[in-house]
Amino acid sequence: xxxxxTDEQRMLEETLTRLVADQVSxxxxxxxxxxxxxxASALWRTFAELGLLHMPFNEDVGGLGGNGTDLMIIMQAxxxxxxxxxxxxxxxxxxxxxxxxxxxxxxxxxxxxxxxGEHQLALAWQESGARYDAFAIVTQATQxxxxxxxxxxxxxxxxxxxxxxxxxxxxxxxxxxxxxxxxADAPGxxxxxYRTIDDQPAGELVLSNVxxxxxxxxxxxxxxxxxxxxxxxxxxxxxxxxxxxxEACDQxxxxxxxxxxxxxxxxxxxxxxxxxxxxxxxxxxxxSMAILAATSLSLPTSERDxxxxxxxxxxxxxxxxxxxQAIQLHGGMGMTEECYVAHYAKHLVMFDHYLGDSxxxxxxxxxxxx
Amino acid sequence: xxxxxxxxEQAFRAEVRRFxxxxxxxxxxxxxxxxxxxxxDDHLRWQNILSEQGWLASNWPKAHGGPGWGPVQRHIxxxxxxxxHAPTVVPFGVNMVAxxxxxxxxxxxxxxxxxxxxxxxxxWCQGYSEPGAGSDxxxxxxxxxxxxxxxxxxxxxxWTTLGQHANMLFCLVRTDPNAKKQAGISxxxxxxxxxxxxxRPIITLDxxxxxxxxxxxxxCVPVENRVGEEGQGWTCAKFxxxxxxxxxxGLGHAKQALRHVKSLASRIQHRGKPLLxxxxxxxxxxxxxxxxxxLEVTNLRVIAAARDGGVPGAESSLLKVRGSELRQELSxxxxxxxxxxxxxxxxxxxHGDGGLDDERAQSAAxxxxxxxxxxxxxxxGANEIQKSIVAKTILGM
Numbered sequence: 080x081x082x083x084x085t086d087e088q089r090m091l092e093e094t095l096t097r098l099v100a101d102q103v104s105x106x107x108x109x110x111x112x113x114x115x116x117x118x119a120s121a122l123w124r125t126f127a128e129l130g131l132l133h134m135p136f137n138e139d140v141g142g143l144g145g146n147g148t149d150l151m152i153i154m155q156a157x158x159x160x161x162x163x164x165x166x167x168x169x170x171x172x173x174x175x176x177x178x179x180x181x182x183x184x185x186x187x188x189x190x191x192x193x194x195x196g197e198h199q200l201a202l203a204w205q206e207s208g209a210r211y212d213a214f215a216i217v218t219q220a221t222q223x224x225x226x227x228x229x230x231x232x233x234x235x236x237x238x239x240x241x242x243x244x245x246x247x248x249x250x251x252x253x254x255x256x257x258x259x260x261x262x263a264d265a266p267g268x269x270x271x272x273y274r275t276i277d278d279q280p281a282g283e284l285v286l287s288n289v290x291x292x293x294x295x296x297x298x299x300x301x302x303x304x305x306x307x308x309x310x311x312x313x314x315x316x317x318x319x320x321x322x323x324x325x326e327a328c329d330q331x332x333x334x335x336x337x338x339x340x341x342x343x344x345x346x347x348x349x350x351x352x353x354x355x356x357x358x359x360x361x362x363x364x365x366x367s368m369a370i371l372a373a374t375s376l377s378l379p380t381s382e383r384d385x386x387x388x389x390x391x392x393x394x395x396x397x398x399x400x401x402x403x404q405a406i407q408l409h410g411g412m413g414m415t416e417e418c419y420v421a422h423y424a425k426h427l428v429m430f431d432h433y434l435g436d437s438x439x440x441x442x443x444x445x446x447x448x449x
Numbered sequence: 450x451x452x453x454x455x456x457x458e459q460a461f462r463a464e465v466r467r468f469x470x471x472x473x474x475x476x477x478x479x480x481x482x483x484x485x486x487x488x489x490d491d492h493l494r495w496q497n498i499l500s501e502q503g504w505l506a507s508n509w510p511k512a513h514g515g516p517g518w519g520p521v522q523r524h525i526x527x528x529x530x531x532x533x534h535a536p537t538v539v540p541f542g543v544n545m546v547a548x549x550x551x552x553x554x555x556x557x558x559x560x561x562x563x564x565x566x567x568x569x570x571x572x573w574c575q576g577y578s579e580p581g582a583g584s585d586x587x588x589x590x591x592x593x594x595x596x597x598x599x600x601x602x603x604x605x606x607x608w609t610t611l612g613q614h615a616n617m618l619f620c621l622v623r624t625d626p627n628a629k630k631q632a633g634i635s636x637x638x639x640x641x642x643x644x645x646x647x648x649r650p651i652i653t654l655d656x657x658x659x660x661x662x663x664x665x666x667x668x669c670v671p672v673e674n675r676v677g678e679e680g681q682g683w684t685c686a687k688f689x690x691x692x693x694x695x696x697x698x699g700l701g702h703a704k705q706a707l708r709h710v711k712s713l714a715s716r717i718q719h720r721g722k723p724l725l726x727x728x729x730x731x732x733x734x735x736x737x738x739x740x741x742x743x744l745e746v747t748n749l750r751v752i753a754a755a756r757d758g759g760v761p762g763a764e765s766s767l768l769k770v771r772g773s774e775l776r777q778e779l780s781x782x783x784x785x786x787x788x789x790x791x792x793x794x795x796x797x798x799x800h801g802d803g804g805l806d807d808e809r810a811q812s813a814a815x816x817x818x819x820x821x822x823x824x825x826x827x828x829x830g831a832n833e834i835q836k837s838i839v840a841k842t843i844l845g846m
Contacts, residue, residue: 080458080521082450082753148450332844352840353833359844360767367746368739374452386742393739445735448711 082370084148092152094129099160105419111163116280118199118241122164127196135171140178140186141194147373150311151318155369158322161422163278165199167319168237172312173200173246179304180258180297189244189260201242203233203261203284204305211435213248213305218286220249220257220296227296229259229267229289239282240272247286251299258301265289277426306380310387313434314372317394320430321369324362324398327405327423331355334409334420351408358404361397368393381447388435388443395431395440402427452749454521462525469533472498478534484814486657486800487536489572489614495536496569506543506567513551513559514567520695520755524748531701539611542566542573546619549636549685553677562638576606576620576639576663577686584834586621587631587683591665593622595672600624600637602645602668608828612648612661616641620665621682634682638674645669653824655817656796690830694765695755698748698772699825700741706779707741710734713786724786733782740775744768763842766835773825773832780822784815791816 084092102122103111111120126132135150136142150171157166170193177190177200192198209215218231229249236245244262251257261268267289272282298304332355335346345351372390375383402424406413409420431437454462477491499505507523509515518526530537538544547566550558565571582589591604602622612618618639625633639646645668650658677685711734714725724730751764784791790812797803798813805813826832840846 080452080454080749080753082750083757084450332846335846346846349837352844352846353836355844355846356836356839359839360771363767364740364743364747364771367743367750370450370750371452371742371746374450389739389742393743441732441735441739444738445731448731448735448738 084152088148088152091134091149092156095131095153095156096159098125098129099156099162103160103162108161108163112278116165116238116241118165118169118238118243119196120164122162123196123199126164126166131166132170132194132196136174136178136194140190142178147311147314147376150315151369151373154315154318155322155325158319158324159326161323161326161426165201165238165241165280167312167315168279169199169201169241171315172308173202173242175311176202176246176258176301176304176308177260177297179307180301185260185294185297198243199238199241201236201238201245202308203236203239203245203247204309205234205236206232207234211439213309214256214302216248216250216256218247218249220251220259222252225293227259227291227293229261229286229291231286233284233286235275235281236284237279237281239270239284240280245284246297247284248301248305255300256302256305257296258298258305259291260295260297261286261289261291262295265291275429277429278422303380306384309434310383311376313387313391313440314369314376316430316433317365317369317372317390320394320398320427321362321366323423323427323430324365324401327401327420327427328355328358328362330420330423331358331405331408334412338410345408354404354408358401361400365394365397385444385447388440388447391435392437392440392444395437398427398430452746454525458521458525461522462529465526465529466533468502468504469529469535472502473533473535474498477536481534481536483810484818485798486659489611492536492539492614493569496538499538500567500569505538505569506547507538508544509547509551509567513547513563520752524695524700524752527696528701528704531705534705539572541575541610541615541619542571542617545575545689546573546617546638549619549676549689552688553636553681553685555673557673558638558676571617572611572615573617573619574609574612574615574641574661574663576609576618578608579605580607584831586686587634589621589623589634591620591622592626593624593635593637593670595624596669598672600670600672600675602637602639602665602670604665606663606665607651607660609648609661609663610659612641612663613650613658618646618663619676621686624679624682628680631683632680634686635679636676636682636685637670638676639665639668639670643668643670653821655799655820656794657800657817657821659821691760691765694768695748695752697765697829698744698768699776700745700748700772703741703744703772703776703779706776706783707734707737710737710779710782710786713783717786717788730782730785733778737775737778737782740771740778744771744775747771763839766830766838769829770826770832770835776825777822780815780819784819787812787815 133143134145138144174193193200204213206216220227220229244260247259247261249257267287269285270282275281336344338345368390372387375386405420405424412418413421477495480487496505503516506515507518507526511517543566550562579589593600593602618641620637620639621634622637623633624635645666647664649662651660651662652658715723717724719727795805795813798805799817
């Protein structure tokens with residue numbers, strides 16, 4: 080039992096904290112969000128130089144072999160700064176799925192440049208009819224004349240605009256889950272781009288008779304790999320939410336100490352003190368769950384899924400609680416676009432809509448309850 | 450980071466489990482399992498067995514005759530004891546007054562009292578709260594006036610747990626009414642046989658006689674029974690509140706209670722199916738499970754910090770608040786699970802030696818325990834006080 084970070088991990092944490100403080104101030108963030116997502120920002124190049132793009136991948140695919148704790152440190156720092164880079168959606172999720180499914184040639188073509196920061200990817204696993212269920216999809220892939228043909232519609236694909244190609248799940252004729260890599264310029268594919276309410280670049284990917292060569296099929300049975308990658312993504316999201324919760328709590332506490340009403344700082348009122356403590360309690364309990372998730376990635380599948388579903392459900396509810404309290408305790412200011420905590424609040428509420436919400440994950444815990 | 454126990458720690462757990470299986474008398478564990486109150490003799494029998502094993506004073510250093518365990522071993526020990534339905538060691542001697550005597554007491558006091566605690570010769574109780582001093586403990590009024598080699602003590606203490614069995618009382622008294630309220634307090638050790646002491650039972654809403662009022666009427670206490678200097682009593686009291694509170698979440702008890710809820714709700718039928726399959730009930734069990742998982746990891750974080758030399762301070766408050774809330778929720782779920790069977794009340798069985806048929810015995814304690822568990826968020830500093838402590842010490846408000 081050990082909760083301490085190694086020396087390397089502490090250095091990683093310090094480096095990231097400095098980087099976020101230097102390069103992602105509220106004004107810098109606003110400027111970054113105003114630009115079209117390209118996957119090649121100055122900050123992304125810095126990530127590459129610092130080895131962050133290699134960190135979460137195994138050595139056998141050219142990564143640095145970082146574990147769940149390393150990923151947690153990175154995600155937490157990105158969450159603290161609300162850093163507008165698609166680290167998870169554009170690098171970790173599609174990259175891990177490639178690492179698990181792609182053959183040598185496919186890895187050379189798609190994974191190696193990803194780790195070098197030469198391109199970003201996206202992962203299209205979600206469909207509007209299936210809500211959060213990654214396996215109840217209707218997009219079809221059929222093999223004909225030595226080619227694959229894909230038809231369907233993928234919903235809320237994060238990082239779609241910047242991605243050189245998108246990993247797409249599709250149902251095969253034999254009922255199994257296939258995984259394909261669809262280049263951005265593939266004929267028959269089209270996109271409807273937008274930003275989510277918490278500022279993430281995303282879009283809908285429409286596949287209309289998209290014809291792909293055989294080598295664009297990454298797997299003809301990708302269920303287990305997808306489940307593994309989604310589990311990793313959920314653990315990573317929990318860690319990111321911890322960073323955002325920390326910052327929302329810190330900003331709220333600072334505001335309570337500085338803002339005066341009735342001639343006294345708000346922090347002197349007991350009703351507000353206890354509300355602030357409740358936020359802190361939610362944060363610390365959620366941190367424990369995020370640690371549990373990060374250290375569960377290599378457990379046997381059912382244990383892994385149980386712990387991570389529990390963590391995602393728990394953090395989802397805490398994140399919403401902290402977001403709502405942060406707005407309430409900031410009073411009218413918390414309602415404004417100008418108030419930075421409002422952006423954290425938006426992300427913390429919408430956290431529950433990424434990779435399955437509390438209800439979805441509570442159901443998983445309920446099904447696996449021992 | 451990793452959350453697994455080392456091979457040595459796992460071996461220790463197995464050793465504790467074996468010991469409990471061999472040494473814990475089945476009539477005692479059965480009383481605990483059924484939620485019946487323990488008689489003084491039940492406590493003493495079990496504590497003598499622990500004493501013989503050298504495990505009674507689980508938080509004492511070896512130098513004073515303890516096992517010299519660290520926080521991780523104590524945590525494992527507590528968890529296994531709760532799982533085996535072992536009685537909780539009455540804490541007022543080993544866990545409360547003993548650390549104060551070790552830290553602030555004279556050599557003579559240490560030599561006299563510590564071995565007697567270790568051998569269960571003395572049964573200690575706590576004289577802290579007063580009718581006018583609950584959460585505001587430092588507002589206490591029990592007065593001790595110096596008279597030669599003695600203090601003459603007058604006043605009233607309350608909520609004295611198991612005071613009816615005790616022969617010794619550790620007591621906060623006001624020795625200087627003119628000093629600032631915390632500064633005028635001293636810490637006295639009082640023999641309950643001294644003339645002028647009256648113990649009166651307080652019956653709680655579950656029908657139990659667990660707590661008492663103690664009246665002190667011109668009680669004569671030798672000056673040598675004062676621990677530390679005159680006016681240092683608040684320092685001793687505060688030390689007690691921060692000493693070894695990694696067990697404050699009651700994790701072992703919460704785990705046991707959740708296991709019980711699940712097993713109960715798997716057996717009890719609702720419209721031909723186990724109650725655990727009723728969505729609204731199951732949802733609450735699932736939420737309790739999540740809360741327990743979070744609490745366990747938070748508890749381990751605090752234990753690991755204590756093991757590595759940190760002092761669990763305000764984090765204990767977090768554990769206390771969330772631990773008590775969870776245990777209360779679990780007592781609520783147990784009561785609800787029983788449905789109408791939670792209504793019959795058999796005080797003679799729960800609090801005395803009365804018999805009861807086997808089926809009723811299984812469910813007899815649930816409602817009484819639900820009411821009893823309300824104390825968890827009140828005693829040891831009410832949860833609202835804990836939140837104010839966190840606001841002040843962690844958040845700097």
